[in-house]
Amino acid sequence: MSNLFLTTILLGFVSFGYLHGKKFAFSAGNKAGGVQKLHSRPTYHGMLIALWCALPCILILFVWQFVEPAIISSMVLSSLPDTLSSLPAERLGLILNDIKNLSMGLHFGGQIDPELLKASNYYLHLQQTGLNIKSASVIVLAIVMLLIGFRLLRPSLRARNHVERIIRYFLIFCSLIAIFTTIGIVLSVLFEALRFFQKVSLAEFLFSLTWSPQISIRPDQVGASGEFGAVSVFAGTMLISAIAMFVAVPIGLMSAIYLSEYASKRMRATAKPLIEILAGVPTVVYGFFAALVVAPFIRNAGTAMGLEVSSESALAAGLIMGIMIIPFVMSIADDVINAVPQSLRDGSYGLGATKSETVKNVVIPAALPGIVGGILLAVSRAIGETMIVVMAAGLSANLTANPLQAVTTVTVQIVTLLVGDQEFDSPKTLAAFALGLLLFVVTLILNIVALYIVRKYREEYE
Amino acid sequence: MNEKKLKHDTTMTLVECGLAKRYQKEKRFKLLGLSAIAFSLLFLVFLFSSIFLNGYKAFFQTAVQIDVFFDPAILGLKDPASADYHRLIKNSMRTAFPDVKNRKDKKKLYGLVSSGAAFKLRDMVLDNPSIISQTQSVWVLADDDVDMLRKGYIDRTLPQSDRRMSDMQIEWIDKLQEQDRIQSQFNIGFFTNGDSREPETAGILGATMGSMYMLAITLVLSFPIGIGAAIYLEEFAVKNWLTDIIEVNINNLAAVPSIVFGLLGLAVFLNFFQLPRSAPLVGGLVLFLMTLPTIIITGRVALQSVPPSIREAALGVGASKMQAIFHHVLPLAMPGILTGTIIGMARALGESAPLLMIGMVAFVVDIPSGITDPATALPVQIYLWADSPERAFVERTSAAIMVLLTFLILMNGTAVYLRSKFERRW
Numbered sequence: 001m002s003n004l005f006l007t008t009i010l011l012g013f014v015s016f017g018y019l020h021g022k023k024f025a026f027s028a029g030n031k032a033g034g035v036q037k038l039h040s041r042p043t044y045h046g047m048l049i050a051l052w053c054a055l056p057c058i059l060i061l062f063v064w065q066f067v068e069p070a071i072i073s074s075m076v077l078s079s080l081p082d083t084l085s086s087l088p089a090e091r092l093g094l095i096l097n098d099i100k101n102l103s104m105g106l107h108f109g110g111q112i113d114p115e116l117l118k119a120s121n122y123y124l125h126l127q128q129t130g131l132n133i134k135s136a137s138v139i140v141l142a143i144v145m146l147l148i149g150f151r152l153l154r155p156s157l158r159a160r161n162h163v164e165r166i167i168r169y170f171l172i173f174c175s176l177i178a179i180f181t182t183i184g185i186v187l188s189v190l191f192e193a194l195r196f197f198q199k200v201s202l203a204e205f206l207f208s209l210t211w212s213p214q215i216s217i218r219p220d221q222v223g224a225s226g227e228f229g230a231v232s233v234f235a236g237t238m239l240i241s242a243i244a245m246f247v248a249v250p251i252g253l254m255s256a257i258y259l260s261e262y263a264s265k266r267m268r269a270t271a272k273p274l275i276e277i278l279a280g281v282p283t284v285v286y287g288f289f290a291a292l293v294v295a296p297f298i299r300n301a302g303t304a305m306g307l308e309v310s311s312e313s314a315l316a317a318g319l320i321m322g323i324m325i326i327p328f329v330m331s332i333a334d335d336v337i338n339a340v341p342q343s344l345r346d347g348s349y350g351l352g353a354t355k356s357e358t359v360k361n362v363v364i365p366a367a368l369p370g371i372v373g374g375i376l377l378a379v380s381r382a383i384g385e386t387m388i389v390v391m392a393a394g395l396s397a398n399l400t401a402n403p404l405q406a407v408t409t410v411t412v413q414i415v416t417l418l419v420g421d422q423e424f425d426s427p428k429t430l431a432a433f434a435l436g437l438l439l440f441v442v443t444l445i446l447n448i449v450a451l452y453i454v455r456k457y458r459e460e461y462e
Numbered sequence: 463m464n465e466k467k468l469k470h471d472t473t474m475t476l477v478e479c480g481l482a483k484r485y486q487k488e489k490r491f492k493l494l495g496l497s498a499i500a501f502s503l504l505f506l507v508f509l510f511s512s513i514f515l516n517g518y519k520a521f522f523q524t525a526v527q528i529d530v531f532f533d534p535a536i537l538g539l540k541d542p543a544s545a546d547y548h549r550l551i552k553n554s555m556r557t558a559f560p561d562v563k564n565r566k567d568k569k570k571l572y573g574l575v576s577s578g579a580a581f582k583l584r585d586m587v588l589d590n591p592s593i594i595s596q597t598q599s600v601w602v603l604a605d606d607d608v609d610m611l612r613k614g615y616i617d618r619t620l621p622q623s624d625r626r627m628s629d630m631q632i633e634w635i636d637k638l639q640e641q642d643r644i645q646s647q648f649n650i651g652f653f654t655n656g657d658s659r660e661p662e663t664a665g666i667l668g669a670t671m672g673s674m675y676m677l678a679i680t681l682v683l684s685f686p687i688g689i690g691a692a693i694y695l696e697e698f699a700v701k702n703w704l705t706d707i708i709e710v711n712i713n714n715l716a717a718v719p720s721i722v723f724g725l726l727g728l729a730v731f732l733n734f735f736q737l738p739r740s741a742p743l744v745g746g747l748v749l750f751l752m753t754l755p756t757i758i759i760t761g762r763v764a765l766q767s768v769p770p771s772i773r774e775a776a777l778g779v780g781a782s783k784m785q786a787i788f789h790h791v792l793p794l795a796m797p798g799i800l801t802g803t804i805i806g807m808a809r810a811l812g813e814s815a816p817l818l819m820i821g822m823v824a825f826v827v828d829i830p831s832g833i834t835d836p837a838t839a840l841p842v843q844i845y846l847w848a849d850s851p852e853r854a855f856v857e858r859t860s861a862a863i864m865v866l867l868t869f870l871i872l873m874n875g876t877a878v879y880l881r882s883k884f885e886r887r888w
Contacts, residue, residue: 164784174690188729251498258495275502282812284841288848356491384719386815436725447717
């Protein structure tokens, strides 16, 4: 019996429950002198029975899906002869993998160990038994729940209230997922980062200046220990973000001012969506463009001026990142400027100020908190941006403020450390999570501050 | 009296003196704003045209016509599936250029034809075994270097040592050209193949399928759950500390860097739940968590825009709160919710950073056929190709970007259409 078949049977039970519940309610209602004599409409009786039958079964299936593999693995391992089961844990994991591969009919060259073959047959057997037990218990449960549900049906049953309560719990569950996600992020990053800080001290991570995460294969190689000072990595992030802000803030702000204060309605309606296309272009496209067109251009221009420019200069990545952020700054600034009451502008015009003087002396100061909040959000975005820097910025950490040199960033390091083979006991892999923690904390603080400022500002004029 | 008049005059003159300057400043300020907008728009045009110019040639591909003798001695009659089809091609290339004798030169000669050509011959034989021991002219793909030469990316005027093709190879190609045995064909393989190490046989179907599976999972999860959360927060939640936390939380999650969601996926889905690496299932789950805040936020805005009178009317005729929402408010808010969902899906389609964390950067040749098969995604494929050194991959990368952008434009266009068609002003 396969999972698909089981699901079909379950669906059959559930729809039977629904139809029967509905039918019961109709006949009971007709007996009592019309459906309106029932407490709830017949559909709700059906729905209640269906939910009553389906929810426990789904719960069991869900739990089973997560518990079963662990139980089967431990049973297979304990069935192995002593020669195999006394091996260290990593080897056991490999053997378990072999067994699973064998049971799927895959094996790669060489002789098959008869013990493994036996174990894989046992594994298949266990899987089959598991599936049988699961199917039997789910079907029995479904029948029992249906029978109990049918006995509960009566004309006075407050079926609608019960159904609505279940729906309400589902709605609450939906909104809690956001919290679970945050908890999941914090736990997963924190947990691995703590393991990292057992190997590398927090002080070294935060204050040491050199970053070279290579751990050599042999302990006697040069640079065997690896150095994990995040300062230079973070400085690179800051440099690129600063360049991005130099591009995005003035252009985004001026565009917003022009669109909200000067532009005609028609121009606003065309130009704004067009600029917002920039925000919809995938970052991988920007990264490709930065690496293929912008970086060589800057390099050639620099060489022509007699400057030494790295082919992965911070300038190229920062410029393109800035352009990516323009629409973001623009729409926040536009919102904020539009929220400034017209009376302030009118007061300024009444005193004889020109439009630009009004913007500079009245509108911008009034909108400043909101604009600052928007800029902070944009900075947080620049810090967390990944693909542009992965494709256009450098890999080696370099503590410099020169935008023509190659620097690396937090996100680039996370990607390079985690793409490829991962060993969750080496500081090299764990360092990525420590950087992730740093990134999460910094962006979180920026976001909270920024959202607080923007919210506070909105309340001021509402 | 006199003094007062004089003073008044001076203020007026002062104002008038400054006026021209102030107007000029005004003009300059306006121009600055206009140029800021012009800059963004010009960049947009520049970006799109440079991608297009780099990529449009990838939709055509050079093919070579060779006369293949399906030699029964090579194919073997028992098992033509595993025969050495490369030898067939080598033989036919030798017959086409009988004066190439040197071993090294022969190797270069064979290099003119893509190594994918052997598979085409194999498929031909398996389809129709009767062609064995016949001679047929077959159009097969040329090597990517030939393609690059014909598209003008390899400079013929450079000295031989500075370019990827030798003079001799160029001579052969010219000779084939004279015999009309070389031509450009529409590049179907680009849309029907999986990834490949050879640029000429690399296609985007595998990555597109991976993206589609992922988006399907993301949509199935985030649409109902996003709507559920939006309804609860907007319609039911009483203002207390828990709802405050949820609200702040959702706003923050929307601004968390996407790569952090990748770390979450790696630690939770791969390491803790032991789900398969590189699978669209895990990618879809990660993208679901990433897009959920966006969908909740737009969903709430859409619910807010339904006027309270609708709810009150429904409650007034005896509907329960749940009925009022699900039967009346939700349908009216649906266009807005759908718009938000489509925009969220478009963002998920273009996202690649979290996918790098969960192993979707693997080199996958096969087209995935399920949500647990190893796969890659369209933007990740672009990233992988952008990293490849061959010149031919540059135009394929641009072409893949064009396909990705087409999808995104279609999705966003649908969203805009939905909004303009169904949006109601109350």
